[in-house]
Amino acid sequence: MSEVDVGRPSTWLRYKQSMCQGCHGLCCTLPVEVSVADLQRMELITADEVRWSVRKIAKKLIDQGVVRSFRVRTGLFTLEQRPNGDCVVLDKNRLCVLYERRPQVCRMFPALGPRPGFCPSKRKSTRP
Numbered sequence: 001m002s003e004v005d006v007g008r009p010s011t012w013l014r015y016k017q018s019m020c021q022g023c024h025g026l027c028c029t030l031p032v033e034v035s036v037a038d039l040q041r042m043e044l045i046t047a048d049e050v051r052w053s054v055r056k057i058a059k060k061l062i063d064q065g066v067v068r069s070f071r072v073r074t075g076l077f078t079l080e081q082r083p084n085g086d087c088v089v090l091d092k093n094r095l096c097v098l099y100e101r102r103p104q105v106c107r108m109f110p111a112l113g114p115r116p117g118f119c120p121s122k123r124k125s126t127r128p
Contacts, residue, residue, distance in 0.1 A: 004122050006030065006085075009115035019121045025094050026120040027109050029085040031068075033076040038103040042089075079103075 005011045006026050013019070036054065039045045044066055045057055058070035058077060066088060068080045080088040089098045096102055105112050110119050 004120055006120040009118065012115050012118035012120050015110045015117055015119040019119050023121060025090065026122065028087045028090055030114065031081065032079040032087055032103060032105060034079060034103040035076060039077065042098050042101050042103065
């Protein structure tokens with residue numbers, strides 16, 4: 001079996017729920033695109049700020065170092081990543097500090113993502 005490379009979805013393994021047990025969140029090193037609704041659920045913007053222009057929201061969150069970029073065409077914001085590739089909302093133990101309020105794309109992974117149904121896990125899954 002060849003090495004799994006997070007940056008190359010063609011090398012990912014077919015997802016099984018058991019893969020999450022003991023995982024170090026390799027999916028949390030992928031770029032995360034979020035909507036305005038996600039930003040509000042994550043409590044990164046307030047209900048009043050939801051009414052702002054998306055460009056104004058993007059500027060605020062980019063200045064805060066929470067968002068890396070905003071794509072006008074899709075209306076999606078890309079969350080910032082740490083120098084090691086980790087999502088900006090992971091704590092020092094690599095656990096999501098916003099887990100209950102995490103973005104929709106994170107809630108739906110791996111059904112949504114670069115290769116639906118596959119995971120960048122570096123270890124073989126065990127049968128349930």
